Amino acid sequence: MTKVHFSFIFIFLLLLAAYPLLGQVSDMTQAVVAMGIVLFFGVPHGAIDNILFLEKSSMSPVRFYAYYLGAIVLNVVCWLLFPAFSLCLFLAISSYHFGQSQFVESLKAPWRLANVLYFFWGMAVILSFVYFNTAALKELTLSIPDLHAFEVLINQAWIMGLFVGSILVCLALLLRALAKGILSTNAFAIEFYLLALICLLAYLTNFIIGFTLFFTIIHSFKVFQSEYNHFYPNSERLQLVPFLLKLLPLSLISFVGAGLLFGMIHLGIAPLSYPFAILLSISSITLPHVFVMERFYANAQNIEQVSGNA
Amino acid sequence: MFFMNSLLFTTLLFAGLSANDYVGFTFFIGYMAMFAASVFFFFERQQVEGKWKTSLLIAGLITMIASVHYYYMRDVWMTTGQSPTQFRYIDWILTVPLMCVEFYLILKAFGAKIGLLWKMIGYSLVMLVAGYLGETAFRSSSVIWGIISTVGYVGILYEVWLGSARKLAGNSDDPNLKAAFNALSWFVLVGWAIYPIGYMAIETDGWLRGVIDVRNMDLIYNIGDAVNKIGFGLVIYSLAIKSSAKAA
Numbered sequence: 001m002t003k004v005h006f007s008f009i010f011i012f013l014l015l016l017a018a019y020p021l022l023g024q025v026s027d028m029t030q031a032v033v034a035m036g037i038v039l040f041f042g043v044p045h046g047a048i049d050n051i052l053f054l055e056k057s058s059m060s061p062v063r064f065y066a067y068y069l070g071a072i073v074l075n076v077v078c079w080l081l082f083p084a085f086s087l088c089l090f091l092a093i094s095s096y097h098f099g100q101s102q103f104v105e106s107l108k109a110p111w112r113l114a115n116v117l118y119f120f121w122g123m124a125v126i127l128s129f130v131y132f133n134t135a136a137l138k139e140l141t142l143s144i145p146d147l148h149a150f151e152v153l154i155n156q157a158w159i160m161g162l163f164v165g166s167i168l169v170c171l172a173l174l175l176r177a178l179a180k181g182i183l184s185t186n187a188f189a190i191e192f193y194l195l196a197l198i199c200l201l202a203y204l205t206n207f208i209i210g211f212t213l214f215f216t217i218i219h220s221f222k223v224f225q226s227e228y229n230h231f232y233p234n235s236e237r238l239q240l241v242p243f244l245l246k247l248l249p250l251s252l253i254s255f256v257g258a259g260l261l262f263g264m265i266h267l268g269i270a271p272l273s274y275p276f277a278i279l280l281s282i283s284s285i286t287l288p289h290v291f292v293m294e295r296f297y298a299n300a301q302n303i304e305q306v307s308g309n310a
Numbered sequence: 311m312f313f314m315n316s317l318l319f320t321t322l323l324f325a326g327l328s329a330n331d332y333v334g335f336t337f338f339i340g341y342m343a344m345f346a347a348s349v350f351f352f353f354e355r356q357q358v359e360g361k362w363k364t365s366l367l368i369a370g371l372i373t374m375i376a377s378v379h380y381y382y383m384r385d386v387w388m389t390t391g392q393s394p395t396q397f398r399y400i401d402w403i404l405t406v407p408l409m410c411v412e413f414y415l416i417l418k419a420f421g422a423k424i425g426l427l428w429k430m431i432g433y434s435l436v437m438l439v440a441g442y443l444g445e446t447a448f449r450s451s452s453v454i455w456g457i458i459s460t461v462g463y464v465g466i467l468y469e470v471w472l473g474s475a476r477k478l479a480g481n482s483d484d485p486n487l488k489a490a491f492n493a494l495s496w497f498v499l500v501g502w503a504i505y506p507i508g509y510m511a512i513e514t515d516g517w518l519r520g521v522i523d524v525r526n527m528d529l530i531y532n533i534g535d536a537v538n539k540i541g542f543g544l545v546i547y548s549l550a551i552k553s554s555a556k557a558a
Binding site for chain 2: 010016
């Protein structure tokens with residue numbers, strides 16, 4: 001078990017114990033605090049994409065930023081023109097990315113089904129939060145005009161089918177990985193336990209609290225850990241300040257950007273709702289981040305293979 | 311007097327245990343299973359090497375103490391149909407620290423210090439005393455006591471999964487010890503998790519009360535107690551037998 005897994009279990013148990021106290025906090029306050037946590041931890045975990053990409057690439061920084069910003073602009077246009085399709089694409093890409101960060105370091109050898117496992121694990125996790133909160137999400141889409149486009153996606157029967165299907169495929173792939181020796185027995189047991197815990201979290205808590213806990217600890221902290229280990233692989237002392245300084249510039253730019261967007265909404269300049277703007281912002285930084293991380297993990301695996309062969 | 315007691319007991323059994331009282335069934339099964347396990351551990355103590363005798367004695371004591379409490383709990387259930395909370399906590403306050411002692415005993419040969427023992431016992435007492443106070447004397451502030459209790463439980467989890475106990479087991483060169491320690495760690499992580507969940511399902515203010523019926527919690531506790539305590543002892547027994555065979 002890693003420190004990230006342990007932190008998740010610790011906070012999950014504390015949250016369960018303290019949950020009645022949370023009931024005294026209004027939904028709006030919960031949503032604002034949860035979004036703050038997601039942005040505070042979520043944005044920085046992608047704020048060194050530039051460093052991760054450029055250190056192993058011959059591409060010029062200008063070209064990299066042009067592609068990066070181009071992907072963001074393309075994503076924004078896509079969301080404004082085809083919101084339902086964009087949401088599906090965003091969830092599919094996020095599913096793969098969540099699964100990849102979860103398993104890339106625990107699979108002991110290259111495996112041709114690894115990408116399928118990444119995708120279905122992430123899908124099972126996302127759909128667990130959607131499935132157990134379908135009614136609340138439906139109500140949200142009906143109550144906010146620019147979310148009406150997503151209403152067609154919130155179909156209880158479809159969501160249940162996809163959720164159960166993705167859980168079953170994920171479990172079958174985990175068993176396959178175990179049988180082939182790609183996943184150790186202990187790693188399998190921990191992954192199984194964590195998946196059960198995530199589903200339980202989705203069942204017992206509301207969407208905002210459950211997803212925030214998953215996203216912040218299981219995903220963001222895990223990626224932080226991989227990034228930290230990449231920069232300071234043999235450091236005996238905790239190099240927190242230098243690491244945070246690496247995260248700072250793009251994090252600040254992102255926070256300012258998000259602040260501007262929300263300010264424009266508040267002033268009525270941007271005709272969007274806050275939930276739509278949050279989805280738009282998160283998906284815009286997720287899309288290029290996923291491609292950078294794909295390359296980062298591939299490089300890390302190549303290095304491991306080379307050092308393993310040597 | 312003895313005859314009267316036996317008659318009363320038999321009357322209680324026939325009057326109280328209906329065919330569909332699954333909770334009552336598990337009180338009986340738990341009592342007998344733990345009694346049988348105690349006999350097994352005490353007798354098998356002769357078969358193992360000297361350094362494992364104390365571990366098996368403790369394993370036998372854990373199931374014996376639980377078995378005696380289950381004897382009383384069964385009666386409470388049969389006569390009142392109520393959850394025997396007080397007896398449960400008396401049982402846990404005695405047996406859970408003893409299970410923590412087992413961790414220390416198996417790691418002692420690999421350099422475990424007495425501090426580890428006291429730390430584990432301290433965590434377990436925080437978990438249980440806070441749980442008892444929240445479930446009985448201070449129901450109006452049960453959430454706060456639940457949080458304190460959870461911190462105690464997480465302290466034990468930390469020690470066995472990431473703390474000094476895990477490091478000692480990881481540094482040992484004995485694969486049997488590593489496997490046994492791993493199994494015990496899973497008992498703590500999964501098996502013991504039923505207790506905080508049960509706490510959150512308590513009748514008046516537990517927030518899981520709508521999700522899990524308190525009667526079902528007794529069923530889960532009874533099965534969980536039997537599996538955790540007997541299973542814990544069997545892991546120790548298996549380690550002791552393998553280690554003794556290797557030494558011979």
